[in-house]
Amino acid sequence: MSKKIFTIIVVSVVLLSLSWIIVTPTLFPIVQAKTDTAAVHKGFQAPDFTLQTPDGQSISLSDYEGRPVLVFLWASWCSICKRTMPGLQSIYEEFAPEGFELLAINTSFQDSLTNAISYFESQGYTYTMLLDQDGSLSRDYQLHAVPLSVLVGPEGEVIDVIIGSGMSEAYLRAKLTDIYGERD
Amino acid sequence: MFPMINIGPLSIQAAGFILIASLFIGLWTTTYFSKNLGTNGNLIENSILLGLIAGLITARVGFILQNPSALAGNLLAMFSLTPSMLNPSFGIFVGSLTAFIFAQKKHLPLWPSLDTLTPLFIFLFAGKHLSNFAIGNGYGLPTEFPWGIQLWNETRHPVNLYALILVAIYLLWMIIHTKVFKTTGFLRSGTLLNLSLGVVGLITLLTRAFVAEKSLIGRFDIWQLLGFTLLMLGIALIYKKRYQVHKHIPVFISVGSNHNHERNLTEAIKKLKDFSKLRGISHTYKSKDVQKESDPTFFYNKVIEIDTSLSYNELRSRLKSIEVDLGREPGNKVQVPIDLDILTYDNDAFFNQGKQIPDPNLIKYNYIAIPLKELAPDFRHPASGISIEDIIDQLTDNQKIQILKEVENGFEA
Incomplete structure (x- = not known):
């Protein structure tokens, strides 16, 4: 390629790129849709739900407005879930006094309810157990695999979505420390 | 969106799987490419591996430094396998730096x-x-175009698909241009990478416009600006190598003759001086004809180093015409008045019109490697970075070639 053709191509590409970057803010303004759109993805509003505890008490996500909530979807046959849950208990004990709430939602539509309840009680977990009996919450939260952890901030916004073992005790402590600020 | 890939009873996280798969395919192609280019595949692979390990460790360390509270409950969490506790940018930075330093220490040509x-x-x-497409990251702005995809409760621009289509087109071009990774397709080393840097920058700055979540500097998206920087960098590097006038390009040439060598070698060197500066010249080495072992004729070889401003193709045709001037008949392998072969051209590695540079014979034959060592004891192979001593140690044709005799005063009496 001769120097002349090279120069012509380069100059046109650079000029077009520059104009594209300059018109981008006008042509494609940022739409701040996050706060009013519900979706299970970082930055969006966490979809609200109302589920029942094994005792039949109704609990909604919106009950905890102003407090961070971990929505944790699990099943009693899921070994990763059962490896994760004791760690969640220690974090719950540590941060519950500051207002942190943990909703352990059993995906009851694909689990044995007796197994799930007896497992949860035998382990002495003190956080809230909820039942997704008809799978509607799992659909809303686009459940592809358990465990699914959705950390919801005080404003109801999704802070993090983690499928699988990534929601560990250490990671959750780091995230909550972020929210509450360094404590002594 | 397909955050999980289900293979029978196996459920795999799509994002991690795709990244590892592309790393694997990329490494595999790179190894294949390396064999064809004559670069040092083993060392390159080792640098990448080292970079990956260093990157993974520092990505974890980076996360812990940012979130020291993570270790409050249990110090062993430092070693947990959870992919969420990583600081990717820190890991990528330290990983690349480690790979780069290792490569420099091992004299890998840049x-x-x-x-x-x-x-x-x-x-x-x-x-x-x-x-990103699999897990819905880097999602696009809402759109009414018919090809919009349903994501996060809106019909959105499939930004990641736009980028994938563009990169697929470029990859297709690259596969054709490199003849399926046989050659870079360019005369100067680095052009392929610099072009790719520019293209990646261009794709980024084009597609980022459609992304919903932007990180702004003033009015502009930081990724678009980074893309533009990458584009400019690629262009500048290509220009510098290809179009800037280079006055002193070092070239090693192998000169050989099996007929009236005394006159022909002297004549050839004289003619070379007409258009280049002679920087060094080895003694003459005598060897049996490589082509015909039974043949009693001998070859007389030298290696010379010149400084030139000619491009590779210009230089090659000059050498051709010297060969013709001194009576070389194409196809006549019995009587060779003069044979001029470019061994290396600058520090470039390429194929051109059936010729590979650096000349593969350089690592095959004594009659090239030994005079080359005499002339340039610090010589390193421009593609693989192997020192001339190691090249001579690894010559495989020791049996075929008779011992080379250095002739005093340049020519045999």
């Missing part, structure tokens, strides 16, 4: 090695977009 890494770079870029 540009030929980077050319070799180009497929890996492109596959990882494509892999990142595919994994």
Whole structure:
């Protein structure tokens, strides 16, 4: 390629790129849709739900407005879930006094309810157990695999979505420390 | 969106799987490419591996430094396998730096090695977009175009698909241009990588416009500006190598003759001086004809180093005409008045019109390697970075070639 053709191509590409970057803010303004759109993805509003505890008490996500909530979807046959849950208990004990709430939602539509309840009680977990009996919450939260952890901030916004073992005790402590600020 | 890939009873996280798969495909292509370019595949692979390990460790350390509270409950969490506790940018930075320093220490030639890494770079870029597409990261602005995709409760621009289509077109062009990774397709090393840098920058600045979540500097998206920087960098590097006038390009040439060698060698060197500066000239070495072992004729060889401003193709045709002037008949292998072969051209590695540079004979034959060592004891192979001593140690044709005799005063009495 001769120097002349090279120069012509380069100059046109650079000029077009520059104009594209300059018109981008006008042509494609940022739409701040996050706060009013519900979706299970970082930055969006966490979809609200109302589920029942094994005792039949109704609990909604919106009950905890102003407090961070971990929505944790699990099943009693899921070994990763059962490896994760004791760690969640220690974090719950540590941060519950500051207002942190943990909703352990059993995906009851694909689990044995007796197994799930007896497992949860035998382990002495003190956080809230909820039942997704008809799978509607799992659909809303686009459940592809358990465990699914959705950390919801005080404003109801999704802070993090983690499928699988990534929601560990250490990671959750780091995230909550972020929210509450360094404590002594 | 397909955050999980289900293979029978196995459920795999799509994002991680796609990234690892693209790393694997990229590494595999790079190894294949390296064999064809004559670069040092083993060392390049080792640098990448070292970089990956260093990157993973520092990504974890980076996360812990940012979130020291993570270790409050249990110090062993430092070693947990959870992928969420990583600081990717810190890991990528330290990982690349480690690989770079290791490569420098091992004398890996910069540009030929980077050319070799180009497929890996492109596959990882494509892999990142595919994994983003799988988990709905880097999602687009709402759109009414018919090809919008349903994501996060809106019909949106499939930004990652736009990028994937563009990178697929470029990859296709690259596969054709490099003749399926046989050659870089360019005369100067580094051009393929620099072009790819520019293209990746261009794709980024084009597609980022459609992304919903932007990180702004003033009015502009930081990724668009980074893309533009990458584009300019690629262009500048290509220009510098290809179009800037280079006055002193070092070239090693092997000169050989089996007929009236005394006159022909002297004549050839005289003619070379007409258009280049002679920087060094070895003694004459006598060897049996490589082509015909039974043949009693001998070859007389020298290696010379010149400084030239000619491009490779110009230089090659000048050498051709010297050969013709001194009576070389194409096809006549019995009587060779003069044979001029470019061994290396600058520090470039390429194929051109059936010729490979650096000349593969350089690592095959004594009659080239030994005079070359005499002339340039610190010589390193421009593509693989192997020292001339190691090249001579690794010559495989020791049996075929009779011992080479250095002739005093240049010519045999």
